Amino acid sequence: MTGLEQFAAPGAQWWRSAVIYQIYPRSFADSTGSGVGDLPGITSRLAALEELGVDAIWLSPFMTSPQKDAGYDVADYRDVDPLFGTLDDFDAMLAEAHARGIRVIVDLVPNHSSDRHPWFQQALAAGPGSPERARYIFRDGRGENGDLPPNNWESVFGGGMWERVVEADGTPGQWYLHIFDVTQPDFDWTNPEVRAEFRSVLRFWLDRGVDGFRVDVAHGMIKTDGLPDYMPPLEADSMGGGEADVPYWGQDGVHDIYRDWHRVLAEYDGDRALCGEAWLPTLKQTALWVRPDEMHQTFNFPYMMTAWDAASIRDVIRESLAEFGAVGAPSTWVLSNHDVVRHATRLAVTVENPQGDGLGPLSAGKPDPAVGLSRARAATAVMLALPGSSYLYQGEELGLPEAMEIPDDLRQDPTWFRSQGERYGRDGCRVPIPWEADAPAYGFNDTGASWLPQPEEWARFARDAETADAASTLHLYRTLLRLRRERALGVGSLVWEDRGEEAIAFRRGDLHVVANLGAEPIELGDVTFLTQSEPFEGTALPTDTAAWFIID
Ligand code: TEU
Numbered sequence: 087m088t089g090l091e092q093f094a095a096p097g098a099q100w101w102r103s104a105v106i107y108q109i110y111p112r113s114f115a116d117s118t119g120s121g122v123g124d125l126p127g128i129t130s131r132l133a134a135l136e137e138l139g140v141d142a143i144w145l146s147p148f149m150t151s152p153q154k155d156a157g158y159d160v161a162d163y164r165d166v167d168p169l170f171g172t173l174d175d176f177d178a179m180l181a182e183a184h185a186r187g188i189r190v191i192v193d194l195v196p197n198h199s200s201d202r203h204p205w206f207q208q209a210l211a212a213g214p215g216s217p218e219r220a221r222y223i224f225r226d227g228r229g230e231n232g233d234l235p236p237n238n239w240e241s242v243f244g245g246g247m248w249e250r251v252v253e254a255d256g257t258p259g260q261w262y263l264h265i266f267d268v269t270q271p272d273f274d275w276t277n278p279e280v281r282a283e284f285r286s287v288l289r290f291w292l293d294r295g296v297d298g299f300r301v302d303v304a305h306g307m308i309k310t311d312g313l314p315d316y317m318p319p320l321e322a323d324s325m326g327g328g329e330a331d332v333p334y335w336g337q338d339g340v341h342d343i344y345r346d347w348h349r350v351l352a353e354y355d356g357d358r359a360l361c362g363e364a365w366l367p368t369l370k371q372t373a374l375w376v377r378p379d380e381m382h383q384t385f386n387f388p389y390m391m392t393a394w395d396a397a398s399i400r401d402v403i404r405e406s407l408a409e410f411g412a413v414g415a416p417s418t419w420v421l422s423n424h425d426v427v428r429h430a431t432r433l434a435v436t437v438e439n440p441q442g443d444g445l446g447p448l449s450a451g452k453p454d455p456a457v458g459l460s461r462a463r464a465a466t467a468v469m470l471a472l473p474g475s476s477y478l479y480q481g482e483e484l485g486l487p488e489a490m491e492i493p494d495d496l497r498q499d500p501t502w503f504r505s506q507g508e509r510y511g512r513d514g515c516r517v518p519i520p521w522e523a524d525a526p527a528y529g530f531n532d533t534g535a536s537w538l539p540q541p542e543e544w545a546r547f548a549r550d551a552e553t554a555d556a557a558s559t560l561h562l563y564r565t566l567l568r569l570r571r572e573r574a575l576g577v578g579s580l581v582w583e584d585r586g587e588e589a590i591a592f593r594r595g596d597l598h599v600v601a602n603l604g605a606e607p608i609e610l611g612d613v614t615f616l617t618q619s620e621p622f623e624g625t626a627l628p629t630d631t632a633a634w635f636i637i638d
Contacts, residue, residue, distance in 0.1 A: 244504035292354050336371060422515065444488075473579060565617045566634075
């Protein structure tokens with residue numbers, strides 16, 4: 087038995103086939119009217135997700151944080167930030183989700199903490215050579231007076247990866263490493279104390295009943311010994327795509343950490359799962375994160391980053407099934423998240439747009455929104471027919487595009503600030519989502535406040551408007567998810583079919599799936615449609631359209 091056939095038992099290990107919906111708490115639903123979403127807001131809107139038909143939700147961080155990187159800078163791993171509510175609110179949300187048959191995954195950020203974390207404050211106070219400093223990566227500077235950074239690494243958000251501190255006596259002192267913002271110091275994961283602390287954090291949330299963790303920067307926690315100089319090649323993107331050996335990405339040492347965590351989760355009932363956020367250049371490398379004793383899932387970023395081109399998409403699907411299958415793991419699939427341009431926009435951008443650059447008022451290559459939306463709907467119709475687990479990002483079920491016209495003075499992403507406005511960053515995919523066409527803030531709250539401005543034309547994407555429209559993106563998602571469940575498409579294998587160079591075509595049992603990425607219609611013959619990504623007459627599949635059908 088090879089590949090995915092072995093996972094044929096429905097219900098076993100839910101994460102192998104689950105559709106997992108990413109909630110970005112600050113932009114989902116706001117119960118207080120502050121302009122930032124919160125946990126009670128999520129609880130109040132869970133019915134909509136049950137109706138949509140997802141198996142689980144993943145919540146981006148809601149733990150105590152100064153919010154310098156939208157919560158990916160955690161100051162207390164065991165509490166809820168007052169912005170989002172309380173631990174009681176979390177427990178209530180979890181109970182309500184479970185009552186509706188929805189599992190809950192929380193985001194764990196172990197690569198770095200906030201500089202407001204007590205450990206980092208203690209490290210600053212304790213001084214060079216102390217056990218407190220040894221929890222982070224402090225080094226003396228280079229040069230005569232130590233005023234040059236310890237090496238030449240560059241932060242993912244722009245600028246250098248080191249910050250010099252002022253010692254307790256007021257003199258310029260050591261430097262600390264931060265892969266991301268200066269407020270996000272990296273932990274030293276070779277320190278057993280750090281390992282023990284995170285085992286305890288895992289248990290804290292497992293004891294509360296969470297079903298698993300999405301692990302942030304799961305490729306970054308171990309750095310090459312000696313921290314050697316390294317400069318990314320110019321053509322590389324910010325997450326290390328295309329680079330072979332980067333001293334802070336994908337180091338072998340990370341795997342021990344996940345083996346350790348695997349054992350912690352295995353002590354708990356109910357198939358708790360780890361999903362890694364590991365940006366790696368190849369699928370072969372990515373699959374190392376999900377060997378049988380490590381994580382359960384890892385994001386398929388090569389799939390997400392594949393251009394709208396039939397041959398490339400067929401290849402990445404084939405390779406994903408082969409590489410993940412070879413280590414006994416399900417493939418995952420994802421088209422959008424809070425770090426990338428929404429796929430209803432991205433798939434029609436007409437120039438190169440490196441991940442993390444985002445799109446803003448002055449960007450080149452802005453897409454035709456109608457083309458983007460058709461491609462996005464077709465892409466999702468392909469994705470939800472694939473065996474394995476799929477991730478959805480809040481708002482994509484409404485067909486939301488990237489918000490491309492956010493004024494400069496309202497931007498929030500540290501990428502924008504650290505690159506001096508050269509990269510717009512990720513705010514455009516993080517705008518609060520619309521619920522009601524005619525309500526303040528489109529029903530995000532009842533005051534109209536919103537931490538990022540909502541585009542004026544978003545009324546037509548509101549959930550209530552789409553509920554009333556049988557041809558809406560929301561109805562398409564509901565139908566795809568219902569059929570996927572009825573036909574147990576999350577498990578099993580696929581058989582490729584030939585519908586020409588410009589098509590993605592495969593069969594799942596008697597269900598046929600075809601997407602047309604070419605300029606000419608594709609004649610499908612005598613078929614009965616189960617669903618079409620875009621309604622069309624007759625049996626010729628139009629450009630940028632996908633269909634699920636049975637052959638008569
Ligand atoms: O992202 C990790 C990561 O390497 C990238 O996605 C990166 O943030 C992006 O490419 C910048 O252009 C995770 C989180 O998903 C992201 O939101 C956080 O900012 C980051 O970690 C730091 O915690």
